[in-house]
Amino acid sequence: MSIHDNILIKIREMKDSLTPVEKMVAEYVLQNVEEIPHLSIKNLAQLTKTSDASVLRFCKTMGYSGYRSFIVSISASLGSMEEQKDQYTDIQPGDDLSVIISNTSRNNIKSIEDTLSVIDKNEVDRAVQVLRKSNRIVFFGIGASGLVGIDAEQKFSRINKMCHTYTDGHSQLTAATLLDKGDVAVFISNSGKTSEILDSLEIAKKSGATIIAITKYNKSELADKANIVLNISTPEVTIRSGAMGSRIAMLTIIDILFAGVASAEYKNVKKYLTKTHNIIAASKHR
Template structure:
């Protein structure tokens, strides 16, 4: 994937939760990336009719340490790809597409969801998440709808390595489970928007119980992201209502695979017996 998109992706994903002034900076920067890379913070503030403090807040909202970090990232990205304008874009479900087109479009969208998520993924946060999951005596997964499917997939994977792990996919069961957590337990809360009421209610109970929380979500400034101990961001535009949550689901499933592989690798000597036993059990059933 073209690296230059990583800056555009950060702006696109952060805009819904930006302040009014930060959006003003974003709207100036988005169509002028190549020009902005040569500007000082003073020039950008003047040209966007904001202030240097506002530009700095804009950079930090995008996840950069400061203005210099933002410009270095932008310059490196633009230098690595001169054909951004010609890049193919996400395509939604359209009436009358032939099957070959549908196969190509859906596969392209799924690949881009994973690639764009990797471009914004914080590896330090991922390392913290793996560490917490390794140490947890109990792991809960909370999610509704398509996010619940992600939770069910996680439960199936972590059960294979003998982790006490369960998926909860409705509000009442989430709240009941969260209220019973202990301080060493971990709850993974899955929500694309980070604003789902049931998920936020569960997060409040997780925190009250003293347990650790990991958020899988799109927006870094959502209530879920701001309240969780660890945040694993995805990045994927849901093109319109037609395609539903396909992109976010694929991106989240990929993060689940990374988490599972990270835990399994870190504890391989302890869990290899369980992997072998579950593999043999399933293989023997398939032979019958």
């Protein structure tokens, strides 16, 4: 477990994909966080109207070997929450501009911190390796996720990687049809349920390309069908704030992947980074 792991974020994000009995435990834990460290496994089983075995199963689903290590992690999360005291804040009518500036900035910082809690370093490592070996990288995203794909294309192009982003349903279907075995298809979707993305995913799977998903920490069809899953964690999306949190978290994942590939291949890509930097710098002075 890394020091960034926050079990409360994991429970919140995973809750809806748990079994009904585990979900009862999860909901009780989230609603009564403060008292959890003081409860024995028997107490928690009684309070959640489940059994010791169910509580233990829940702990294992969350990645812990036993109840004790789960409790230690809950205590640590409580400690870090005490330090932060920052919750996501939605857009309120008539907010003062200084409040908007600090809330928006804090929400974005929190999205990145929460993503750091759920991201799996081994999956990032696998993603970097397949991107390094790829013949071609194809990014798929709709709406705000499409903008993340465009950012990714701009970055990976700088190190001379063959890549392209497709941001509408029709061009995505065409691109998925033309994928080959040595290609990497990166599907970007916060919910993991975007219909256009899932349609293209079906076709991409048949091509033999490696599928990377960038999606929220939850069970979804996209996460299930991908070869590599890179998770993000953001606040609940609301009508008011839209996809601000998920966009910043996804851009961070792209930055990590780009830095990972560029760093591992630094000898080879240094010349491209220098050339692209110089040409852009020169164009500014014309």
